[in-house]
Amino acid sequence: xxxxxxxxxxxxxxxxxxxxxxxxxxxxxxxxxxxxxxxxxxxxxxxxxxxxxxxxxxxxxxxxxxxxxxxxxxxxxxxxxxxxxxxxxxxxxxxxxxxxxxxxxxxxxxxxxxxxxxxxxxxxxxxxxxxxxxxxxxxxxxxxxxxxxxxxxxxxxxxxxxxxxxxxxxxxxxxxxxxxxxxxxxxxxxxxxxxxxxxxxxxxxxxxxxxxxxxxxxxxxxxxxxxxxxxxxxxxxxxxxxxxxxxxxxxxxxxxxxxxx
Amino acid sequence: xxxxxxxxxxxxxxxxxxxxxxxxxxxxxxxxxxxxxxxxxxxxxxxxxxxxxxxxxxxxxxxxxxxxxxxxxxxxxxxxxxxxxxxxxxxxxxxxxxxxxxxxxxxxxxxxxxxxxxxxxxxxxxxxxxxxxxxxxxxxxxxxxxxxxxxxxxxxxxxxxxxxxxxxxxxxxxxxxxxxxxxxxxxxxxxxxxxxxxxxxxxxxxxxxxxxxxxxxxxxxxxxxxxxxxxxxxxxxxxxxxxxxxxxxxxxxxxxxxxxxxxxxxxxxxxxx
Numbered sequence: 001x002x003x004x005x006x007x008x009x010x011x012x013x014x015x016x017x018x019x020x021x022x023x024x025x026x027x028x029x030x031x032x033x034x035x036x037x038x039x040x041x042x043x044x045x046x047x048x049x050x051x052x053x054x055x056x057x058x059x060x061x062x063x064x065x066x067x068x069x070x071x072x073x074x075x076x077x078x079x080x081x082x083x084x085x086x087x088x089x090x091x092x093x094x095x096x097x098x099x100x101x102x103x104x105x106x107x108x109x110x111x112x113x114x115x116x117x118x119x120x121x122x123x124x125x126x127x128x129x130x131x132x133x134x135x136x137x138x139x140x141x142x143x144x145x146x147x148x149x150x151x152x153x154x155x156x157x158x159x160x161x162x163x164x165x166x167x168x169x170x171x172x173x174x175x176x177x178x179x180x181x182x183x184x185x186x187x188x189x190x191x192x193x194x195x196x197x198x199x200x201x202x203x204x205x206x207x208x209x210x211x212x213x214x215x216x217x218x219x220x221x222x223x224x225x226x227x228x229x230x231x232x233x234x235x236x237x238x239x240x241x242x243x244x245x246x247x248x249x250x251x252x253x254x255x256x257x258x259x260x261x
Numbered sequence: 262x263x264x265x266x267x268x269x270x271x272x273x274x275x276x277x278x279x280x281x282x283x284x285x286x287x288x289x290x291x292x293x294x295x296x297x298x299x300x301x302x303x304x305x306x307x308x309x310x311x312x313x314x315x316x317x318x319x320x321x322x323x324x325x326x327x328x329x330x331x332x333x334x335x336x337x338x339x340x341x342x343x344x345x346x347x348x349x350x351x352x353x354x355x356x357x358x359x360x361x362x363x364x365x366x367x368x369x370x371x372x373x374x375x376x377x378x379x380x381x382x383x384x385x386x387x388x389x390x391x392x393x394x395x396x397x398x399x400x401x402x403x404x405x406x407x408x409x410x411x412x413x414x415x416x417x418x419x420x421x422x423x424x425x426x427x428x429x430x431x432x433x434x435x436x437x438x439x440x441x442x443x444x445x446x447x448x449x450x451x452x453x454x455x456x457x458x459x460x461x462x463x464x465x466x467x468x469x470x471x472x473x474x475x476x477x478x479x480x481x482x483x484x485x486x487x488x489x490x491x492x493x494x495x496x497x498x499x500x501x502x503x504x505x506x507x508x509x510x511x512x513x514x515x516x517x518x519x520x521x522x523x524x525x526x527x528x529x530x531x532x533x534x
Binding site: 063064155157 | 416417418419457458462463499515516517518
């Protein structure tokens with residue numbers, strides 16, 4: 001059974017590489033693989049002749065000369081026509097360029113804010129990276145505020161940098177938020193599932209009761225509902241439906257919806 | 262003070278010192294031994310002391326035509342800069358014999374040493390030999406403005422890259438000097454659109470040119486804004502040494518992944534297979 005993740009998630013991480021495929025039945029899609037496994041796989045049923053094929057390696061796979069190595073432990077996934085990747089569980093966030101995250105302002109120093117995004121270093125956010133901010137008109141940001149922002153520089157050699165505007169200079173939903181509500185942490189896999197366009201979890205949640213939600217790619221989720229009780233219910237549901245199958249999840253949601261008024 | 266006065270003052274001081282020493286010896290030993298033997302012992306002791314202390318100064322005060330004597334004395338006492346009671350350094354020779362080089366100074370027609378180190382005498386043909394004093398036997402080569410240096414990138418920043426200078430030209434340096442390559446000095450065109458992450462990475466070996474020696478606290482300022490300057494050796498994220506494919510890209514032979522660097526166009530005669 002495959003849970004197909006949306007294309008935007010894949011394209012953010014894709015390392016394109018091309019090689020010729022040898023039909024070699026060793027691993028099937030859906031197998032658990034460990035780092036160091038040399039990856040060979042069964043071709044899809046439609047292509048049975050040994051013609052060379054282009055295969056795209058997604059996250060967790062790396063080309064090593066003529067073979068493909070697995071770098072992360074997880075389940076092998078496949079997306080038509082030729083995309084393979086490893087679906088792995090992770091809670092530790094590694095900043096990546098272009099990702100939108102929820103950060104907490106920890107310090108103001110000079111022209112920049114220091115933001116905690118849950119990575120190994122704090123990211124920096126400039127004063128001028130807000131909509132309508134100029135040197136005279138400073139944004140109203142205090143230490144401890146929540147910001148929803150995007151990475152423009154995120155790699156292992158430099159300090160990560162965030163901005164709260166897009167390339168046109170508009171806020172586009174980013175900036176300071178969070179008067180009230182609850183911020184909690186989930187795993188990265190759940191966050192990706194929530195953010196997928198046809199997310200079932202999000203659809204199930206919507207049926208419960210109205211609430212506001214902000215989801216950051218660093219595993220942080222902020223929820224706000226009419227009453228504190230409802231907010232807590234949503235937070236608990238999200239934290240617990242991580243390892244459930246769709247069936248179990250729907251039963252749980254129905255039980256809670258019936259139980260609450 | 263003139264040289265003659267300095268010599269006479271020294272000798273007079275020594276003479277006074279000798280008188281006191283003699284008196285001391287006489288008073289301590291005189292009571293124990295027979296008068297004749299005491300006197301002879303006393304005279305011998307004082308003569309010995311005089312010879313050991315006064316002779317070097319006597320030798321120096323005469324015009325030492327041959328420098329060999331001076332150099333022999335250097336074995337016993339290296340060229341110390343300042344004597345305990347004298348304002349001048351070790352006198353090496355007169356200006357008629359040698360030309361002054363580095364680490365020496367001229368005073369009253371004689372050449373004195375101003376450093377603690379070794380005396381170097383170089384013969385240059387018809388002209389007088391050049392005498393200099395150096396701290397170490399080998400000269401340290403320093404990067405100069407306009408020199409091509411080989412350096413290793415240590416850290417990068419959106420505004421500049423910090424490097425350690427390893428070679429000046431083709432000579433390796435004993436100490437590592439620090440250098441900085443600013444964002445606007447990375448290449449000659451489109452300076453404002455340069456991204457340091459796409460030009461250098463930590464661990465790359467870069468050929469650069471020195472444009473400034475910098476202040477006391479700042480490092481050497483380097484530039485790679487030429488075709489022949491830039492990244493020469495770089496390793497990919499997989500760990501293999503990358504092959505350049507254009508002036509701005511390098512490819513890893515193992516993973517075939519392309520990475521951005523500011524690549525140097527090395528002349529074909531310097532490339533080794």
